[in-house]
Amino acid sequence: MRKVVNKHLLVWPLLLGVSLAPLVAQEAPQNKEELKLQLPKPMFIGTPRNIKSANLEAITGKPRGPFYVPVGTKLLSLNRPVRSSDMQPVIGELSMVTDGEKEGGDGYFIELGPGSQWIQIDLGATYALHAIVAWHYHSQARVYRDVIVQVSDDKDFLKGVTTVFNNDHDNSAGLGVGRDKEYIETSEGRLFNPNGAKDRYVRLYSRGSTANDLNHYVEVEVYGTPVK
Amino acid sequence: MSRTVFWSLFAIALAVGLAFRLTRLDVRPMHHDEANQAVRFGLLLETGEYRYDPNDHHGPTIYYLTLPSAWIRGQKTLASLDERTLRIVPAIFGAGLILALSLLAGGLGRTAVASSALLAAISPALTYYSRFYIQESLFVFFALGFLIALGRYALNPRIASAVWAGAFAGLACSTKETWVIVLIAASAACVFARMSAAAGAEGTRGSRVSPAARGRQVIAGLLAALSIALIFYSSFFRNPSGLLESMRASTIYAGRGMDAGSHVEAWDYYLRILSWSSSGGLVWTEALVLVLAVAGIVQAFRTRTRRFWPLYVCLYSLVTACIFSAVRYKTPWNLLPFYMGFVLLAGYGAAALVDLVRPRAARGFLVLAFLAAACHLGIEDWRANFRYPADPRNPYAYGQTSTDFVRLVKRVSDVAAIHADRRNMLVKVVAGPYEQWPLPWYLRGMKRVGYWTSARGAGSLDGAPVIVASQENAGAVEAALGDRYISEFYGLRPGVILSVYIERGLWERFLKSRQPAVGDGR
Numbered sequence: 001m002r003k004v005v006n007k008h009l010l011v012w013p014l015l016l017g018v019s020l021a022p023l024v025a026q027e028a029p030q031n032k033e034e035l036k037l038q039l040p041k042p043m044f045i046g047t048p049r050n051i052k053s054a055n056l057e058a059i060t061g062k063p064r065g066p067f068y069v070p071v072g073t074k075l076l077s078l079n080r081p082v083r084s085s086d087m088q089p090v091i092g093e094l095s096m097v098t099d100g101e102k103e104g105g106d107g108y109f110i111e112l113g114p115g116s117q118w119i120q121i122d123l124g125a126t127y128a129l130h131a132i133v134a135w136h137y138h139s140q141a142r143v144y145r146d147v148i149v150q151v152s153d154d155k156d157f158l159k160g161v162t163t164v165f166n167n168d169h170d171n172s173a174g175l176g177v178g179r180d181k182e183y184i185e186t187s188e189g190r191l192f193n194p195n196g197a198k199d200r201y202v203r204l205y206s207r208g209s210t211a212n213d214l215n216h217y218v219e220v221e222v223y224g225t226p227v228k
Numbered sequence: 229m230s231r232t233v234f235w236s237l238f239a240i241a242l243a244v245g246l247a248f249r250l251t252r253l254d255v256r257p258m259h260h261d262e263a264n265q266a267v268r269f270g271l272l273l274e275t276g277e278y279r280y281d282p283n284d285h286h287g288p289t290i291y292y293l294t295l296p297s298a299w300i301r302g303q304k305t306l307a308s309l310d311e312r313t314l315r316i317v318p319a320i321f322g323a324g325l326i327l328a329l330s331l332l333a334g335g336l337g338r339t340a341v342a343s344s345a346l347l348a349a350i351s352p353a354l355t356y357y358s359r360f361y362i363q364e365s366l367f368v369f370f371a372l373g374f375l376i377a378l379g380r381y382a383l384n385p386r387i388a389s390a391v392w393a394g395a396f397a398g399l400a401c402s403t404k405e406t407w408v409i410v411l412i413a414a415s416a417a418c419v420f421a422r423m424s425a426a427a428g429a430e431g432t433r434g435s436r437v438s439p440a441a442r443g444r445q446v447i448a449g450l451l452a453a454l455s456i457a458l459i460f461y462s463s464f465f466r467n468p469s470g471l472l473e474s475m476r477a478s479t480i481y482a483g484r485g486m487d488a489g490s491h492v493e494a495w496d497y498y499l500r501i502l503s504w505s506s507s508g509g510l511v512w513t514e515a516l517v518l519v520l521a522v523a524g525i526v527q528a529f530r531t532r533t534r535r536f537w538p539l540y541v542c543l544y545s546l547v548t549a550c551i552f553s554a555v556r557y558k559t560p561w562n563l564l565p566f567y568m569g570f571v572l573l574a575g576y577g578a579a580a581l582v583d584l585v586r587p588r589a590a591r592g593f594l595v596l597a598f599l600a601a602a603c604h605l606g607i608e609d610w611r612a613n614f615r616y617p618a619d620p621r622n623p624y625a626y627g628q629t630s631t632d633f634v635r636l637v638k639r640v641s642d643v644a645a646i647h648a649d650r651r652n653m654l655v656k657v658v659a660g661p662y663e664q665w666p667l668p669w670y671l672r673g674m675k676r677v678g679y680w681t682s683a684r685g686a687g688s689l690d691g692a693p694v695i696v697a698s699q700e701n702a703g704a705v706e707a708a709l710g711d712r713y714i715s716e717f718y719g720l721r722p723g724v725i726l727s728v729y730i731e732r733g734l735w736e737r738f739l740k741s742r743q744p745a746v747g748d749g750r
Contacts, residue, residue, distance in 0.1 A: 053715045053716060053717040053727060054714065054715045055714070055715060055716055055717070056717065090615070091509040091510070092509070106506070106507075106508060106509045107509065109509065111509065114631075139508065142719075143717075145632075145635075169716075170639075170738075170739065170742065171739065171742045172742075177739060177742075208631065208632065209632070209719075210630065210632045210717075210718065210719030210725070211619075211620060211630065211632070211719060211722070212616075212618065212619045212620070212630065212631055212632075213631040213632075214619070
């Protein structure tokens with residue numbers, strides 16, 4: 001009988017804690033604030049929930065939860081110069097990657113050539129980086145292959161490279177086996193967490209998508225704070 | 229235009245057409261229809277067996293005419309075939325279509341035919357389906373052959389023209405069931421144009437033939453048509469009932485034309501594809517051909533200048549365009565039989581416009597404008613066939629296999645390469661028929677590939693190191709496999725995804741066979 005009582009004593013606070021956890025999670029941690037993103041209009045309704053793969057992020061159909069960054073975090077990438085492995089996109093111009101326009105329709109994205117391609121944003125100075133958000137193409141549900149996000153202080157990415165995200169699970173890009181999962185593009189974009197890495201350059205790789213072998217970017221936003 | 233200038237321009241057009249049709253024939257993944265034809269051809273190549281199927285796959289000419297291509301390349305089995313061996317056949321007929329236009333120089337004029345040849349060479353639609361291992365390119369070539377031979381017979385009834393017309397009719401009939409539309413439209417157009425054309429040198433010779441001689445000519449033509457149809461449909465006399473089966477097919481295809489299922493499109497579908505198509509930042513248009521064709525139609529109907537050949541081509545094109553547009557079942561390659569006529573009319577219209585403008589400078593400007601517009605069409609042709617051949621934004625890519633699917637094939641191939649059984653590694657495919665193709669083509673080199681439409685029917689799944697499943701079957705497959713397999717997914721075609729399951733130990737060995745990890749710095 002005593003054992004039963006003890007069990008109840010343990011279970012109820014646990015249940016209470018679990019049920020209150022989402023409420024607690026809504027509060028910003030100390031010295032942090034919620035990252036406010038201006039999201040474009042969705043171009044399609046719903047996501048293809050019938051895709052089943054252990055290598056794909058779970059499709060919830062719900063908005064992404066709040067993401068907290070240090071107080072004073074600013075958008076650093078707006079109108080910053082962009083380089084690419086394909087300097088002459090077939091559609092659009094590289095400057096469109098950082099022009100602040102995130103709509104999914106025609107005229108808002110750039111199209112790079114087939115195979116593995118990268119774009120690189122020069123932030124102009126070294127910053128503590130707290131969030132990178134990328135919209136590849138969100139007019140239709142598709143998955144981009146071998147998405148790798150790296151940051152570095154070296155413009156050629158030969159030294160001091162930190163990999164923020166890598167879902168190249170078979171190392172086909174040759175940058176190492178990635179442990180992150182693939183994801184379906186939506187109007188929310190995909191948020192990558194650089195965990196405060198202090199760097200000047202941001203590079204994003206991809207290698208075509210489930211739709212075709214070309215690479216697209218609507219917008220990339222990089223958020224951070226000055227290095228003290 | 230002098231004869232020398234004409235042949236020089238024509239040779240340039242032919243060279244351009246050949247370059248667009250023969251270069252990098254393997255750049256586009258095999259469409260499921262192509263793959264289906266390829267596997268059927270592989271069976272003919274390996275066993276010599278072919279039987280006409282009235283329910284599907286169209287006529288037999290493409291299979292028999294691919295044999296020389298395989299023989300020349302020394303390929304004797306399905307596994308040894310490749311895309312170039314197959315696609316060179318429609319490509320040659322696509323180039324042959326350009327060459328055949330030269331036969332109309334007398335009837336339409338040299339300027340008109342040279343312009344038509346250039347437009348045909350760089351037309352994205354004509355090029356795209358000349359690089360596509362389906363019947364269309366062959367069919368349009370035979371249809372043009374029939375059109376020309378019939379027209380020649382109408383103006384100058386000789387037994388040779390009748391036999392040629394019959395032979396091309398037989399070849400068209402042995403290629404695709406839509407021969408009924410094309411042959412009837414051409415015959416009706418020929419009779420009407422013959423009656424309407426202004427009396428002249430080209431319109432009087434026919435009356436000299438006696439009814440008895442005409443009867444003999446018609447019988448010779450019909451015999452030629454029947455003989456060729458019998459040879460092909462009976463599989464060179466091995467299956468005599470094939471010819472009767474082909475007649476039964478007419479009713480099957482007529483029913484399909486009206487009850488078109490997922491292929492139903494509005495009447496203006498072809499017009500929209502050709503005139504203006506915009507998607508995902510890309511714009512496609514063959515308006516140059518359409519606008520010039522309108523000029524050609526106007527010129528063909530002008531009473532003062534009414535002549536047999538322009539009127540004949542015009543009526544044929546309009547009638548076939550109307551019939552194909554009225555049929556509910558539509559696929560983009562079905563526009564070719566009438567679009568070929570529009571290209572001829574466009575050349576005729578271009579010549580008429582040049583002729584209309586008298587001042588030398590204005591005429592030069594018109595020619596330059598035509599060449600500039602043709603350059604734009606050429607760029608579109610390159611984009612359609614080399615840059616975006618499998619892209620859903622390309623209006624000619626219809627249910628096209630995605631480039632992502634080629635990665636799936638490479639994955640299976642790479643994994644088999646490190647498996648102890650190599651090409652004998654067991655692969656189970658659990659998917660509906662629509663999702664299975666073009667896998668049988670791409671996995672033709674593997675000896676143990678099984679196909680099932682449901683997981684229940686596939687037996688014990690975990691005996692296979694690799695399993696490919698459609699999304700409908702993925703749940704059942706995953707439930708059977710548990711966590712002993714890793715899974716991936718690949719786009720097959722727009723809106724269709726396939727999952728691949730690889731036995732975990734095999735996957736680990738596969739990863740080890742790759743370059744060591746160097747960049748995952750987290």
